[in-house]
Amino acid sequence: MPDVRSALTIAGTDPSGGAGIQADLKTFQEREVYGMSVITSLVAQNTTGVQAIHHVPVTFLEQQLESIFSDIIPAAVKTGMIASEEMMQCIAAVLHKSKAAYIMDPVMYAKSGHALMGEDSRDALKSHLVPLATLVTPNVPEAEELTGIRIDDESSIKTAAKRIVREYGAKAVLLKGGHMEGAFAADWLYDGENFTSFTAERVQTKHTHGTGCTYSAAITAELAKGRSLQQAVKVGKEFVTDAIRYSLQLGKGNGPTNHWGYRLKSVPVQEEQHHEVY
């Protein structure tokens, strides 16, 4: 019997396949863990934006979680889009009893700017889910919303990261600098004691639909395999950077990251080439 590690994503959907549940499952597959999914909201979206959202009833969310946890216990769990406080409470009740590593991606908006979480639920995220998290992975606007700190340099990044760990109770935080300017895309991991930065060259592309989902899913998969947090983030950063470097020019808007990009490492990168469809 092979040692099968499983990972669970609890999130919203993206029928166009670039973000949300679909991105998470593709990433789990690429990182070689058995992927499972519990859906919070059905989102009609594509590369141009969000067209409509349909939330699943909380009782049905609870039933999906029961289906998983009564049968296949995941080694690691990630959450993405969770629209309401009731849903957060329901998920927190299950995670409280679980020993799995828990990666919380505090998804608030789609890249198009469309809100994916009720504004009144942000505090609920802090009170119900952040204290349970092995790792929280906010981008800069999400970290600003969570902490109320304006983030525009390394010092404010560090202050916000410390607040998320020391005051809100996460074990660790990975504050992603993808939204900042500069030649490098740098992220800061704070584990309550030390900061480690993970840096990659910024890729000049608008095709970044699903970067945050893909990154947190890759980290979740690596934790499911038993890697340390530092190692999981290192592998996740390499994975997402390749997925952005080889992102796909699909659709009419911001194309998706390429979940099998790392397999194309041996292909010489030519500026025009990585926008081709293959």
Ligand SMILES: Nc1ncnc2c1ncn2[C@@H]1O[C@H](COP(=O)(O)OP(=O)(O)O)[C@@H](O)[C@H]1O
């Ligand atoms: N143009 C880019 N080139 C390289 N890395 C990027 C680029 N944009 C974002 N990243 C990286 O992608 C990962 C996801 O970050 P980000 O895009 O900030 O998340 P989100 O999707 O939650 O907004 C981070 O490691 C970030 O540094």
Ligand SMILES: Cc1ncc(COP(=O)(O)O)c(N)n1
């Ligand atoms: C269901 C869902 N969850 C999350 C995102 C954010 O995606 P990104 O990874 O581009 O920030 C999204 N567009 N849709």
